[in-house]
Amino acid sequence: MRSLSLLVASTLLLFSSWALADYRIGVSIARVDDNFMTYVRNGLQAAAQRNHIQVEVQDAQGDVVRQLDQVQAFVSQKVDAVIVLPVDTAATDNLTRATVAAHIPLVYVNRRPDQATLPEGVVAVASNDIEAGRLQMRYLAEKMGGKGNLAILLGELTQNATHGRTEGVKEVLKDFPGIKVVAEQSGNWERSKAMDLTSNWVLAGTPVDAIVANNDEMAIGAAMALQQAGKGNLPIVGVDGLPDGLMAIQRGQLSATVFQDPKAQADAALDAALAMIEGKPVQPTIWVPYQLVKPDALAQFQAHFN
DSSP: HHHHHHHHEEEEEOOOHHHOSSSEEEEEOTTSSHEEEEEEEEHHHHHHHTTEEEEEEEEEEOOOHHHHHHHHHHHHHHOOOEEEEEETTTSSHHHHHHHHHOOOOOEEEEEESOOOEEEEEEEEEOOOHHHHHHHHHHEEEEEEOEEEEHHHHHOTOHHHHHHHHHHHHHHHHTTTTTTTEEEEEOOOOOHHHHHHHHHHHHHHHHOOOOOOOOOOOHHHHHHHHHHHTTTSSSSSOOOOOOOHHHHHHTTSSOOBEEOOOOHHHHHHHHHHHHHHHTTTTOSEEEEOOOOEEEGGGHHHHGGGOO
């Protein structure tokens, strides 16, 4: 009898919490076990709680079809808005069509779709990846004294973040003809894959003086491989500035990173969704700035995660 009473009480509490929510928003995250995406998801949930908004978060598990199914389910449920961190930035057309046809606001967060122009009712909140690459390479070129051999660790080749960050790196390299790219391979955003690639470069005798990685996980993997090979003093720069990356700078594994603010992206995405629900004007693309993180500024960025 007591368990039945508890069940009734918990059910009433659930329905009362739904009643208190001003709006319902469906959220589809490309991979909830991804380190950076976890911070975006947590930021969205915290922002929703502050704004009395009910969010339902779904894990697409890196599957484009699964993500489309999730968005179509949200549309069927008649949610007030949808927020998507896309699995594949080149495969968002069907997601966009589903929400636009239902007149439901859609916000893409962290990864901007490849389309140059998004239709009305669709907004992207992201950080300019080309700028991240520029910040990385300007700092690294200075560390290298404008000369030497550079290796580039790429993220997933299907992601525009990979192409944008690498484009920014190569844009800066045009000003430094003394720096030569001697290796360029995809580590798929993964620490272990980058570790293997870097070990292979060492074993093959590839003359590497510095490494630029599209994210911190790969940068840390490269640093671990170099340490094992007795070459732990090479300058390495990543992107993201999450706690693991900041700790790697503190330990001397990385020379620097570029901070991508997951909380600011989440806050901006939730704000944009709320504004569109209420019929207020929203910019089609909202850029959250990147920031270079050098060893002497670590405390400022570590404070973001305290």
